Amino acid sequence: xxxxxxxxxxxxxxxxxxxxxxxxxxxxxxxxxxxxxxxxxxxxxxxxxxxxxxxxxxxxxxxxxxxxxxxxxxxxxxxxxxxxxxxxxxxxxxxxxxxxxxxxxxxxxxxxxxxxxxxxxxxxxxxxxxxxxxxxxxxxxxxxxxxxxxxxxxxxxxxxxxxxxxxxxxxxxxxxxxxxxxxxxxxxxxxxxxxxxxxxxxxxxxxxxxxxxxxxxxxxxxxxxxxxxxxxxxxxxxxxxxxxxxxxxxxxxxxxxxxxxxx
Amino acid sequence: xxxxxxxxxxxxxxxxxxxxxxxxxxxxxxxxxxxxxxxxxxxxxxxxxxxxxxxxxxxxxxxxxxxxxxxxxxxxxxxxxxxxxxxxxxxxxxxxxxxxxxxxxxxxxxxxxxxxxxxxxxxxxxxxxxxxxxxxxxxxxxxxxxxxxxxxxxxxxxxxxxxxxxxxxxxxxxxxxxxxxxxxxxxxxxxxxxxxxxxxxxxxxxxxxxxxxxxxxxxxxxxxxxxxxxxxxxxxxxxxxxxxxxxxxxxxxxxxxxxxxxxxxxxxxxxxxxxxxxxxxxxxxxxxxxxxx
Numbered sequence: 001x002x003x004x005x006x007x008x009x010x011x012x013x014x015x016x017x018x019x020x021x022x023x024x025x026x027x028x029x030x031x032x033x034x035x036x037x038x039x040x041x042x043x044x045x046x047x048x049x050x051x052x053x054x055x056x057x058x059x060x061x062x063x064x065x066x067x068x069x070x071x072x073x074x075x076x077x078x079x080x081x082x083x084x085x086x087x088x089x090x091x092x093x094x095x096x097x098x099x100x101x102x103x104x105x106x107x108x109x110x111x112x113x114x115x116x117x118x119x120x121x122x123x124x125x126x127x128x129x130x131x132x133x134x135x136x137x138x139x140x141x142x143x144x145x146x147x148x149x150x151x152x153x154x155x156x157x158x159x160x161x162x163x164x165x166x167x168x169x170x171x172x173x174x175x176x177x178x179x180x181x182x183x184x185x186x187x188x189x190x191x192x193x194x195x196x197x198x199x200x201x202x203x204x205x206x207x208x209x210x211x212x213x214x215x216x217x218x219x220x221x222x223x224x225x226x227x228x229x230x231x232x233x234x235x236x237x238x239x240x241x242x243x244x245x246x247x248x249x250x251x252x253x254x255x256x257x258x259x260x261x262x263x
Numbered sequence: 264x265x266x267x268x269x270x271x272x273x274x275x276x277x278x279x280x281x282x283x284x285x286x287x288x289x290x291x292x293x294x295x296x297x298x299x300x301x302x303x304x305x306x307x308x309x310x311x312x313x314x315x316x317x318x319x320x321x322x323x324x325x326x327x328x329x330x331x332x333x334x335x336x337x338x339x340x341x342x343x344x345x346x347x348x349x350x351x352x353x354x355x356x357x358x359x360x361x362x363x364x365x366x367x368x369x370x371x372x373x374x375x376x377x378x379x380x381x382x383x384x385x386x387x388x389x390x391x392x393x394x395x396x397x398x399x400x401x402x403x404x405x406x407x408x409x410x411x412x413x414x415x416x417x418x419x420x421x422x423x424x425x426x427x428x429x430x431x432x433x434x435x436x437x438x439x440x441x442x443x444x445x446x447x448x449x450x451x452x453x454x455x456x457x458x459x460x461x462x463x464x465x466x467x468x469x470x471x472x473x474x475x476x477x478x479x480x481x482x483x484x485x486x487x488x489x490x491x492x493x494x495x496x497x498x499x500x501x502x503x504x505x506x507x508x509x510x511x512x513x514x515x516x517x518x519x520x521x522x523x524x525x526x527x528x529x530x531x532x533x534x535x536x537x538x539x540x541x542x543x544x545x546x547x548x549x550x551x552x553x554x555x556x
Contacts, residue, residue, distance in 0.1 A: 030292060030319055030344050056291030056319055058445040069345040069509070072292040072319065074444040074502040074555070085446035086291065086318065090372040094388060116340075117365060118356075123399050129356035131342035131349070133367035133396060134318060140390035165367070167393035179389045179415075 004213075006240050008193045009034055009150070009258040010248050011212060014240045015191050016102065016146060017041035024099035026052040027089070027142065028071045029135055033257050034148055035102035037067055040252045041244060053092070058083045067253040093138050096181040100188075102146040103139060106130040107161040110205045110226040112147060112168025112187030114139060115161035123163070136166030140180040144188040150262050152192040154225035169204035193262050194220050196237055200229050210237040268436040269489045273303040273538070276460050276488040279426055280304055283334070285313035287424035287456060290499065291447040292319050292344045293507040297430035298326075299495030300462045302532045302541060305330040315424045316341070317448050318368035322499060322512070325349040328361055329524035330532070335362040337422070339371050346512050350519035365400050366419070372448065374422035379454035387417035427456035430496050431481065432504050434463035438486025439472045439479045444502020446480065453485040462492045464504055492538050494550055505553040511545070 016038035020026060024047070028035050032055070039052045054062045056072025063079030077083055084092075092098065106128070107115035114136050120127030139145050145166075149156060168187045170176040176186075190197040190206060194215045197206040207229035211220060213236050221227075240248065248258065277300065280286060290296035301323045304312075311334040314324055319340045327333050329351040341352045355361035366374065370387055377385035387404070391397055392415060397404035405418045429449045434440035440461050442449060453459045461481070466489065472479055495501070498508035498515065518527045535541040542550065 030340065056294060056445060056447070058447075070292055070507075072294050072344070072445070074294060074500055074506070077444060077502075083445060085450070086448045087372045087376070087451050090318075090369055094369055117395065117399075125359055126357055129353045131321070131340045132338040132365060133394065134340035135368040137367055137369060137390055137394050137396070140393055141388075163395040163399070165394060165396075167390065170393055176393055179392045181388065181390065184390075 003239050003242065003245050006245060007259040007262065008212065009261040010240055011237065012148060012191050012193070013037040013041060013248065013258060014244050015196055015237060016148065017045070019189060020047055020050055020100070022047040023049045024051070025097060026050065027055065027093055027098045027101040028052060029055045029101065029103070030071060032071050032102060033067060033069065033261055035146070036071060037248065037252050037258055041247055044247050044251065045243065053084070053089055055089070056086070058085060058089065060084060065251065066255060067257045069257065093135070094141050094181070096141050096143070096183055099143045100145060101138065101142045102148055103136060103166060104148055104150070105136070105166065107156055107158050108147055108149065108190065109158050109161045110228065111170060111172050112190065112199060112206065113161045113164050113170065114147065114166035114168065115163050116165040117163040119162055121162065133165035139166035139168065140184050143183050144185050147187055147190040149190070149192045152194040152223050154223055158225040169199070172204040194223065197228060203229070205229055207231065208234050210235045212237045213239055266437065269438050269483070269486060270436050270466060271488050271490060273300070273490050273492070274307070276490045277303050277307055279458055280309050280312070282310040284425045285315055286426045286428060287315045287452045288323060288428045289430055289447050289449045289452070290317050290320050290323065291445055293322065293499040293512070294445055294502060295430050295442070295447055296323050296496055296499035297428045297462050298323060298497060298499055299492035299538050300428045300430070300460065300490070301326060302538070305332060305528065305532050315422050316371070318371050321349045322515070325351045325519060326524070328352055328355050329519065330528055333361055335364065337364045337366050339367050343512065343516050346516040350516070351524055364403060365396060366403055367396065370419055371422065372451070374419055375448065375451045375455040378421035378423035379451055382421060384418040384420055387419055389415050391417045422455060424452070424456040426458045426460065427452045428460050428462065429453060429481065430462045430501065432464045432501050433467045434461050434489050435467050435469045435472045435483070436489065437469060438483030438489050440481040440486070441478050442480040442502070450481055453481055459486045460488050460490065461486050462490045462495045464493055464495065464501055466491050494542055495538065497545065497550070503555060505550070505555055508549070508553055
């Protein structure tokens with residue numbers, strides 16, 4: 001049975017969870033309500049051996065039975081297996097041991113490059129100053145990374161980012177491959193409130209993978225600041241199934257953090 | 264002769280923060296952020312500070328900027344996490360009133376490590392070439408050649424704060440401190456810094472430390488002074504003691520966005536003479552509601 005009574009952040013968590021594989025190691029950063037919910041959902045369904053680091057708290061495999069706003073929240077240590085220090089987490093990430101991480105950004109471009117620094121060409125006097133690059137350069141160390149956005153807006157999804165904090169496929173040429181950590185394959189999916197994109201292997205550009213139920217191609221294109229590759233047939237994103245909905249609402253996110261996240 | 268206690272008053276401890284001092288502080292977003300110490304620095308009129316942060320910081324830096332204490336910020340993440348962008352930081356950056364040196368999580372950790380071990384520079388991986396950091400911040404990122412393979416990598420000067428301000432749930436009179444939650448580079452920062460001030464919820468007997476030394480996460484040999492500041496991380500959280508005060512953080516974020524941080528500072532910081540008066544302004548019922556146990 002297809003559900004219709006879901007919040008879009010719940011749908012995004014399901015898309016991400018389905019793509020996490022059993023036995024992998026994932027790293028979660030700040031304000032990662034959607035990826036944390038996805039990790040919990042994957043572990044409760046097809047991926048009981050999924051391991052995950054809860055960023056700032058240092059927790060490995062947190063079993064906190066509800067969702068919190070922050071991956072740095074002390075409560076993530078509940079039922080965890082180890083508390084790693086921040087510097088140990090950086091070692092594990094830079095070395096390239098993590099299969100995936102999940103990133104948001106203030107700008108994302110068609111090659112999956114991420115900007116958290118600033119918007120506007122004058123670096124000393126930007127139009128908008130972002131928080132800073134944080135762990136985004138590690139996109140060149142994780143085996144793959146997910147991009148998730150809580151707003152689908154042409155000012156965020158742009159042709160070319162103003163600054164690169166986290167390299168995706170850079171200019172689309174193979175040049176990037178010689179500078180990344182071994183096995184860092186770049187972005188895999190970009191998940192927004194409107195759609196899911198993957199990346200064309202040759203062009204290394206975003207390609208529309210599915211449109212969320214009720215979203216038209218015209219709406220998507222008008223709200224995207226670049227021209228994505230659009231295949232002849234674009235399926236609808238599979239809505240959360242009954243089991244996913246039950247886990248999200250009754251186990252993982254009883255407080256409704258995902259339901260309130262994107263309005 | 265008896266052993267000398269390092270416990271002192273905030274005024275005495277924070278005297279070392281002269282104009283132009285570079286300071287580092289604990290925090291991972293809202294965890295263990297030494298806000299009580301920051302409030303004291305603002306009351307004391309700290310000036311021209313350089314902030315060397317942890318990878319994920321924001322609240323303390325935003326507040327210090329609004330209070331006019333900051334000259335320069337090394338930035339990795341300066342934001343309010345679930346409460347959005349850091350408004351005072353953003354305005355200062357956009358108007359160019361605070362100098363920003365953009366670095367990031369990996370370079371902060373490796374930069375502190377270089378300082379902790381007394382190395383001339385930190386060595387960073389080649390992937391920085393794919394970012395704009397070397398282009399926009401050549402003072403910190405220099406391309407060098409690996410002498411063994413000839414491949415490129417990056418060098419960065421060590422991050423060596425003059426003063427570190429670190430908040431802990433427990434510490435004894437000699438500076439032996441216990442972090443009971445996540446370890447947010449506090450030991451690394453202490454090793455990298457010239458002078459270390461511990462602010463603590465509670466001063467525990469030295470005998471308690473001796474009875475269980477493996478629980479000491481910061482050794483007193485690295486610590487210069489100890490200041491008791493109960494709820495000294497509020498409105499941030501102190502692991503194993505209290506959670507972050509979401510309501511207060513959202514109030515701060517709203518006032519900061521509206522350009523009214525001055526009102527916040529007048530009400531909660533310059534309007535309160537010390538930590539005890541600040542706690543009175545917050546109120547016992549609110550503080551108790553945040554407690555974890």
